[in-house]
Amino acid sequence: MAVSNTMTAPAKPAASREEAASFLIKRHRFRAAEALPWLIAIAVYFIFPDRMTFGSQVLVMIMFALSLDLILGYAGIVTLGHAAFFGIGAYTVGLGAAKLGWTEPVSGLFAAAIVAGLVGFMTGWFLLRYRGLTLLMLTLATAIMLQEAGNLRSDLSGGYDGLPGLTFDPLFGKFDYDLYGHTYYIYALVALAVVFYVVRRIVYSPFGAALTGIRENVRRMHAIGSPVHGRLVMVYTIAAAIAGIAGALFTQTNAYVTLTVFDFDNSAKVMVMLILGGTGRLYGAFLGAAVYMILEDHLSKLSPTFWQFGIGLLLVLAVLFARRGLMGLIEDAAKFVAKRRQS
Amino acid sequence: MTAALQVESLNRNFGALHVTRDVNLTLERGARRALIGPNGAGKTTLINLITGVLSPSSGRVLLNGDDITATSQAFRARRGLARTFQINQLFRGLTVLENIVMTIGERDGENNNLWRPAGAKRSVIDEALDHLQSLRLVDDALRLVRELPYGRQRLVEIAIALAQKPRVLLLDEPAAGVPSSESHLILDVVAGLDPDIAVLIIEHDMDVVFRFAKEITVLVQGAVFTQGTPDEIMANAEVRAVYLGEDGHAAAQKAGQRGGQHG
Amino acid sequence: MPHVANIAVSILFDGLAYAMFLFITSVGLSVTMGLMNFVNLAHGAFAMAGGYIVVTLTRTLGIDFVPSLIIASVLVGIISIPFERGLYRRLYKATDLEQVLLTIGLAFMAIATFTYFYGPIPKSVPLPTWLQGDINLGFRAFPSYRAFLIVLGVILIVVLWYVFERTNIGAKIRAAVDNRRMAESVGINVDRLFTLTFAVGSGLAALGGGLAIQLFGLTPYFAVLYLVLFLIVVAVGGLGSLKGTLLAALVLGVFDTAGKYLFADAGGFFIYAVTVVVLLIKPAGFYGRE
Numbered sequence: 001m002a003v004s005n006t007m008t009a010p011a012k013p014a015a016s017r018e019e020a021a022s023f024l025i026k027r028h029r030f031r032a033a034e035a036l037p038w039l040i041a042i043a044v045y046f047i048f049p050d051r052m053t054f055g056s057q058v059l060v061m062i063m064f065a066l067s068l069d070l071i072l073g074y075a076g077i078v079t080l081g082h083a084a085f086f087g088i089g090a091y092t093v094g095l096g097a098a099k100l101g102w103t104e105p106v107s108g109l110f111a112a113a114i115v116a117g118l119v120g121f122m123t124g125w126f127l128l129r130y131r132g133l134t135l136l137m138l139t140l141a142t143a144i145m146l147q148e149a150g151n152l153r154s155d156l157s158g159g160y161d162g163l164p165g166l167t168f169d170p171l172f173g174k175f176d177y178d179l180y181g182h183t184y185y186i187y188a189l190v191a192l193a194v195v196f197y198v199v200r201r202i203v204y205s206p207f208g209a210a211l212t213g214i215r216e217n218v219r220r221m222h223a224i225g226s227p228v229h230g231r232l233v234m235v236y237t238i239a240a241a242i243a244g245i246a247g248a249l250f251t252q253t254n255a256y257v258t259l260t261v262f263d264f265d266n267s268a269k270v271m272v273m274l275i276l277g278g279t280g281r282l283y284g285a286f287l288g289a290a291v292y293m294i295l296e297d298h299l300s301k302l303s304p305t306f307w308q309f310g311i312g313l314l315l316v317l318a319v320l321f322a323r324r325g326l327m328g329l330i331e332d333a334a335k336f337v338a339k340r341r342q343s
Numbered sequence: 344m345t346a347a348l349q350v351e352s353l354n355r356n357f358g359a360l361h362v363t364r365d366v367n368l369t370l371e372r373g374a375r376r377a378l379i380g381p382n383g384a385g386k387t388t389l390i391n392l393i394t395g396v397l398s399p400s401s402g403r404v405l406l407n408g409d410d411i412t413a414t415s416q417a418f419r420a421r422r423g424l425a426r427t428f429q430i431n432q433l434f435r436g437l438t439v440l441e442n443i444v445m446t447i448g449e450r451d452g453e454n455n456n457l458w459r460p461a462g463a464k465r466s467v468i469d470e471a472l473d474h475l476q477s478l479r480l481v482d483d484a485l486r487l488v489r490e491l492p493y494g495r496q497r498l499v500e501i502a503i504a505l506a507q508k509p510r511v512l513l514l515d516e517p518a519a520g521v522p523s524s525e526s527h528l529i530l531d532v533v534a535g536l537d538p539d540i541a542v543l544i545i546e547h548d549m550d551v552v553f554r555f556a557k558e559i560t561v562l563v564q565g566a567v568f569t570q571g572t573p574d575e576i577m578a579n580a581e582v583r584a585v586y587l588g589e590d591g592h593a594a595a596q597k598a599g600q601r602g603g604q605h606g
Numbered sequence: 607m608p609h610v611a612n613i614a615v616s617i618l619f620d621g622l623a624y625a626m627f628l629f630i631t632s633v634g635l636s637v638t639m640g641l642m643n644f645v646n647l648a649h650g651a652f653a654m655a656g657g658y659i660v661v662t663l664t665r666t667l668g669i670d671f672v673p674s675l676i677i678a679s680v681l682v683g684i685i686s687i688p689f690e691r692g693l694y695r696r697l698y699k700a701t702d703l704e705q706v707l708l709t710i711g712l713a714f715m716a717i718a719t720f721t722y723f724y725g726p727i728p729k730s731v732p733l734p735t736w737l738q739g740d741i742n743l744g745f746r747a748f749p750s751y752r753a754f755l756i757v758l759g760v761i762l763i764v765v766l767w768y769v770f771e772r773t774n775i776g777a778k779i780r781a782a783v784d785n786r787r788m789a790e791s792v793g794i795n796v797d798r799l800f801t802l803t804f805a806v807g808s809g810l811a812a813l814g815g816g817l818a819i820q821l822f823g824l825t826p827y828f829a830v831l832y833l834v835l836f837l838i839v840v841a842v843g844g845l846g847s848l849k850g851t852l853l854a855a856l857v858l859g860v861f862d863t864a865g866k867y868l869f870a871d872a873g874g875f876f877i878y879a880v881t882v883v884v885l886l887i888k889p890a891g892f893y894g895r896e
Contacts, residue, residue, distance in 0.1 A: 017476070020440050020484035021468045028460035078703045126886065132702055133645060134889045137841040140834060141878040141885075148874045206461045210454040213445050216434040223394065223432065224507055225420030226449045234457075264834070268710060275707055309718030315711030319704050320696070 028204035037286045041189055045182075052181035056253040058293045059188040060246050065273045065285035066199055067242035072271070073279030074203060075235050076215030077128070080136045081143030082243060083266035087259075088116045089244025091150070091157065094257040097166045099156070105168045105252050109191065112248035113241040120240020121233065128232045140264065147262035154259075162258025166251065184253045191249060195242055196282075202238070203282060211235055212280075272311065275318055278325030287326045345408035347372050347541035348424075348511045353392055353402035355565075362388050363399070364566035370511060370541040377552045378545045380562035381585070386545045387429060389562065390513050394426050395419050406511065421450070425509035427500045429516050429545075435489040439480055439499055442488060443471040446506040474506050478532060494525030501532055512536070514544040518551060530554070553577075561585075615746065617864045623752035625859025626759025627821060631814025631832075632839040633766065633851045634807020640783045640846015640894075642698055642800055647709035649811055650833035651716035656682045656812020657824045658720055661729045671734055675816045683809030690804045695797075713829050721826040728823035731816075751820055758817075762810075763852060770848050779803060783846035784895070838877065842884050844894025853892050 044055055064086055071077045089112035096102035096111060127138045150157040157163070202208050210231055213221050221228050251257040260266075269292075277288020292311075300307035322329055348370040355363035362385050370376060378386050391397040393404055395416040403412045411419050434442050447467050448454040462468065475481045478498050483491060488499060497517065504512060517533060518526045533555055536542060546552050552559065552573075559576045561568040563585060569576070576582055635649045656678045663674035693712075697705050737754055740747040770776035782789040782796050790796050815828070822828075835858075843854030861880050866873030884891070 016481050016484065017472050020472060020481065021465075023438075023485055024440065024444065024462035024468055025465070027462055072703070078701075078706065080706075130885070130889050133639070133837075133841050133845070134885050136645070136702075136706070137837055138882060138885050141838070141881045144834070145875060145878045145882075148872075148878070151874075152872055201460075202457050204460050205457050206448045206454040206459070207457040209441070209445055209448065209461050212437065213434055216436050217432055219428075220432040220434065220503070221449070222396075222416040223420055223426060223428075224446045224449045224503065225417045226454065227417055231454075264830070271707065272710075275703075279703075305718045305721045308714050308721075312711040312714030312716075312718065315707055315714065316693075319700075319708040319711065323704070 028201075034283075037283060038193070045185060045189075049182070052185040053253070054293075054297060056181055056184045056188045056249075058290055059185070059192050060249045060253065061270070061273065061289040061293055062286050063192050063195055063246040063249065064243055064270050065277070065289045066196065066282075067239045067246060068270050069274055069279060069282070069285050070199065070202070070211075070235050070239040070242070072274060073281065073284070074208065074211040074215065075232060077131075077232065077236070078136060079139040080264065080267055081139035081141075082239075082270060083262055083264070084139075084143035084146050085116045085120055085240040085243035086247035086250070086266060087143075087146065087150075087262040088119055088240075089113070089247030090251045090257045090261045091247075092116070092244065093248040093251045094163045094166060095156065097168060097251075098158075098163045103167060103169045105187070108168070108252065109245050109248050112244040116244020116247070117237050117241030121237040124233045124236035124240070128229060128236060140267075143262055143264070143267065147259055150259045150262065157259060158257075160259050162256060162260075164256055166255045166257070168252055168255070181253070188249055188253060191245065195245060199242070200282060202235075207231070207234075215280075272315055274325075276314065276325055278327030281325075281327040284325055284327040291326065344371070346370060346405070347374065347407060348393070348543075349403075349405040349408075350389075350393060351403040351405070353389070353404065354400045355388065355392055355397060356400045362565050363392060364564070366402070366562075366565075366567055368560060368567070368570075370543055372510075372541055373538050374541040374543070375555060375557040376543050377556035377559045378543055378562060379547070379552060379559060380568070383564075384562040385565040386562055387515055388565075390426060390515055390543075390545065393513065394424060420507065423508070423510035424513070425504040425507040425511070426513040427504050427515055427517055429519055431493075431496050431500045433488045433496060433499055433503070436487065438485050438487055439475065439491070439502075440468075440471055440484040442499055443474050443502055443506045444468060446503045447471055450507055471506065474502055478502050478505075479528070492525075494521045494528065497521050497529060498532070501529070505536075509540060511541045512543070514542065516545050516547065518546070518548060612746075613867065617867050618860065619748055619756075620752065620867075621860035621863035622856075623755045623759075623859075624821075624863055625855040626755050627814055627817055628835060628839050628859050629759060629852055629855035630762060630817065631811050632836045632843075632855065633848065634803070634810045635836055636840045636843060636851045637779065637783070637846055637848070638800070638804050638807045639840060640844075641779065641786075641796075641803055642694075643845075644694060644698060645702055645705040645709065646694070647706060647833060647837075648712040648716065648829075649709075649808075649836055650829040650831075651713045652682055652686060652808040653811040653815035653818070653832065653836075654716065654720065654824070654826065654828040655685075655815065656809075657815035657819050657828065658724055658729070659812070660816035660819065661724070661731055661824065664731050671731060671737065674731075675813055678816050679809040679813040682812035683805040686808035687801060687805050690801050694804075713833070717826045717829050724826065726825060728825050729819065730823060731819045733820065755817060755821075766848060775799075775802075835877075838881050840891075842881055842891050844891030846895075847891075847893035850891055850893030 041059070045052070048055065067085070068082050071079065071082070092112040092115045093108040096108060102108060102111070123142055127135060127142070130138060151159055210221070210226060213226065214228055214231060218228060247261060250261065273288040273292045274284060275288070276292055277286065278284030296307060299310060318325065324331070346369045350366055350368040353363055353366040354361070366389060378389070380386055388397065392399050395411070395414060395418070399412065403410055405411065406419065406422055406424055409422070411422065434445060437445070444461070444467055445454070447470055451467070453464065453467060472481060472484065475484055478501070480495065480498055480502060483495060488496060491499070497520070501514070501517060514533070518529045521529055530551060533544065533551070544555065556573055558570065559573055560570045561576065561582055568585065569579060569582060571579070631653050635646060638644065638646065659678040659681060660671075660674045663669045663677060664671055669677070697708060733751065737751050739750055741750045741753050770780065778789070778794050778799055782794060782799055786796055818824070818828070818832070839851060839854045839858060842858065843850030843852070858877050858880060862873070862877040865876030888894070
């Protein structure tokens with residue numbers, strides 16, 4: 001018999017069973033380290049009170065990246081049009097406020113989620129039968145067509161100049177918005193926390209495991225009876241809804257929305273954030289979005305050209321040498337430290 | 344009694360290439376049938392047609408009497424049809440235990456649940472561990488599949504198929520690629536399969552075939568050349584000429600000497 | 607000429623010229639993607655590089671337009687070789703995502719580099735007199751430049767067709783696109799084949815870039831702006847197919863031109879709508895496999 005030489009090889013079979021079982025049973029439990037990003041986010045509120053508007057944008061991007069991670073990182077589906085759902089959410093709230101007088105913010109988030117989710121469901125049902133270049137082009141074309149449609153009715157959408165001067169009701173009728181965006185930051189943070197909790201539960205659920213299975217070996221999934229297409233449409237719909245919420249938050253925190261939210265640039269940007277942070281790792285979205293936004297904020301002010309070059313270079317290097325992103329590097333470092341401690 | 348699996352006049356063309364010709368095959372409950380034939384005979388293609396990876400040009404496939412010819416792979420799997428692949432199709436980045444839990448999850452519809460933590464249903468984990476225990480894989484439960492030696496990976500491949508609790512099991516060269524020092528593990532498993540399951544095994548190793556099979560189907564160039572019991576096949580001069588050759592004959596004789604029918 | 611017929615002829619003519627541009631720039635991408643299954647989003651950057659080299663050659667070095675086109679194509683073709691050998695080769699077995707991200711990264715780097723050296727203002731090229739103005743074909747006058755584009759396109763199509771269908775090299779390429787492993791096992795050096803096709807494809811892209819200056823103007827964002835178009839042509843035509851790329855270029859070129867002529871604002875729609883419809887029905891494109 002082949003010799004088992006791993007750290008999980010215990011003495012008695014019975015002990016091994018329990019170990020194996022408890023690994024799975026405890027997997028979803030919150031780890032202490034998970035509090036870190038939230039503590040940092042709260043600390044930022046106190047340490048950088050004058051950067052709250054920027055802070056809100058970072059939170060919005062984290063949510064956007066999180067939504068993409070569900071499809072890209074967990075289910076393994078590569079698309080080029082995720083910005084479409086962001087844009088749909090952004091415009092649901094924008095048009096709602098500008099044309100329908102719907103200025104209540106929290107219900108706006110729900111509306112955005114529903115509309116974006118619906119579009120995600122309808123497009124996903126058709127498009128997720130395809131993969132590779134075909135899917136890339138179909139999703140890209142869909143996003144561009146939405147943008148063009150918006151441009152066509154620029155009387156409604158405000159075109160590339162956008163819908164300016166949107167106003168929203170105070171939160172729950174009480175918390176008004178101050179010039180420095182403090183209320184908005186907390187609002188975005190709470191929304192992110194809620195969304196994150198939902199995403200985390202999905203990822204650790206049997207459904208989440210199935211997504212990983214689809215990513216790892218779709219042939220096997222078919223052979224064991226998995227309704228692959230149905231699963232993909234489901235996760236795509238959820239991801240679209242979340243991207244929609246992110247877009248809605250964007251409009252609310254900026255009091256402004258233009259058709260540039262549909263840009264391919266946006267879809268590319270969020271993919272870059274994810275790969276920088278690390279796909280399929282929940283917190284990769286946090287790291288990647290935060291690092292990207294902070295770098296962009298500092299560097300593109302110095303020289304937009306150097307920033308663009310730098311981001312391109314970073315991407316190339318990441319793909320060649322740090323495929324699992326910053327989270328991957330952190331994990332490797334942690335393993336290294338653990339090994340050193342053992343010996 | 345309805346056969347567990349019935350293949351009726353199955354044909355498959357790829358343009359002018361007729362890869363499966365008018366194949367008829369029946370697997371009763373508890374069947375132990377070996378599918379043998381020279382390379383390129385179309386054995387894996389036949390399995391692919393039965394499982395739904397390919398759709399036939401004509402003919403029918405019936406599972407427990409139900410016509411499943413127009414259904415998807417997943418549909419057939421959920422109705423009790425399991426298979427192993429000639430080259431392992433595993434979830435290499437996951438642990439052995441997770442591979443089995445995933446399979447049970449699909450089988451029972453657990454994987455439709457988006458909210459409950461995956462480890463919360465103790466019964467699923469226990470059942471998975473039972474499967475691993477019966478294949479002596481428990482020690483490897485927490486190892487990533489890609490870190491296992493090939494022979495043990497092959498066992499995981501079979502474990503997945505068995506975890507589906509199939510009524511019909513199609514094994515595509517289960518011992519292929521396994522070093523001879525480890526192949527007895529596979530063969531023990533195959534020999535110890537639940538007597539209620541209908542099993543079809545593609546094999547080249549005549550040792551395995553004559554040890555395991557109660558019936559043999561010989562496939563040549565996509566068509567059924569002949570079918571029968573191991574004794575009949577052994578005695579068939581044409582088969583010997585076409586396929587078994589010298590070595591196969593020796594193995595067949597040896598198996599015959601070990602006595603009688605095998606199960 | 608009666609009014610409707612006049613418009614139809616204009617649409618066909620302009621559509622054909624546009625189609626030729628699309629074909630010349632995209633054919634290299636189609637063959638290389640079909641050959642190596644590699645998603646190359648930096649292809650637009652090679653086209654853009656060709657354009658900028660033509661600008662420098664004509665404006666700074668005073669070389670004529672047509673010779674500049676040739677020099678730029680050859681130059682970019684040669685420069686692309688170390689990229690293929692040193693960088694792309696490492697990712698042939700990588701996932702779609704990795705290829706997409708790497709090549710997007712390269713495209714970003716290219717855009718930044720050219721912005722640094724040439725600035726963001728659109729560039730133009732001085733054309734020789736015979737390419738300016740109109741050419742009179744008796745029943746109607748046509749812009750000379752576009753007529754030139756069409757003639758050049760046709761010549762290239764004939765040359766490429768000949769190479770593909772009638773030469774040894776072409777046969778090897780077709781075999782490798784069809785079934786790489788089989789081609790390798792019969793002794794075709796697929797690696798070298800790929801470097802060659804990649805170089806020629808990039809050179810053609812550069813040619814397309816140089817030709818595009820007069821049509822669209824040249825800015826550093828050319829690399830991504832038109833990339834979408836090239837990808838669409840390739841996807842709709844089918845990877846690795848000369849016929850497919852040509853058919854897709856014609857269909858998309860004429861539809862887009864017609865759309866913009868007839869429905870000014872909504873015009874941009876057509877090209878994407880056609881793409882979606884074709885891909886839903888034939889996911890591998892007109893002449894793609896599986």
